[in-house]
Amino acid sequence: MSGIKIxxxxxxxxxxxxxxxSKNSYSINCDKAITFSEKSICGDDxxxxxxxxxxxxxxxxxxxxxxxxxxxxLKSTQRQWLLERNRCVNKECVFDLYKSRLGNICDYPVITGxxxxxxxxxxxxxxxx
Numbered sequence: 001m002s003g004i005k006i007x008x009x010x011x012x013x014x015x016x017x018x019x020x021x022s023k024n025s026y027s028i029n030c031d032k033a034i035t036f037s038e039k040s041i042c043g044d045d046x047x048x049x050x051x052x053x054x055x056x057x058x059x060x061x062x063x064x065x066x067x068x069x070x071x072x073x074l075k076s077t078q079r080q081w082l083l084e085r086n087r088c089v090n091k092e093c094v095f096d097l098y099k100s101r102l103g104n105i106c107d108y109p110v111i112t113g114x115x116x117x118x119x120x121x122x123x124x125x126x127x128x129x
Contacts, residue, residue: 027051027054027055027058028041028042028051030042035086035088036088036089037085037086037087037088037093037094038086040088040091041094046125047095047098049124050095050124051098053102053119053124054101054102057102057105057106057118058074058078058105061105061106062074062075064110064114064115064116065110065112065113066108066109066110074105078105081097081101102118102120102121102124103120
């Protein structure tokens with residue numbers, strides 16, 4: 001196995017460990033889950049990991065210097081995404097929306113500082129194996 005692949009696997013492993021043990025990385029309070037998508041996320045370990053990952057990426061991007069316009073756009077697109085996610089009536093819809101959002105949430109260029117490390121949906125799912 002090449003050195004780069006080992007580093008990538010170790011990075012993904014570290015992200016997964018951090019997500020599983022971080023207490024405030026859920027975006028959903030499962031005790032108050034109302035919508036189908038919220039209940040599905042709370043009842044599915046993979047969806048829960050995707051939700052934690054997305055929440056971490058979102059908070060990382062909000063904390064980055066991406067400029068005021070991009071900052072507002074990030075919040076606006078997140079609100080729209082949540083509305084769309086909450087309209088899902090099956091798990092496939094929820095998975096598809098996470099796949100799409102994880103693929104673009106970190107696309108904003110950072111003006112100064114370090115860009116948060118974000119993996120796409122496939123990399124997050126692969127980290128579970």
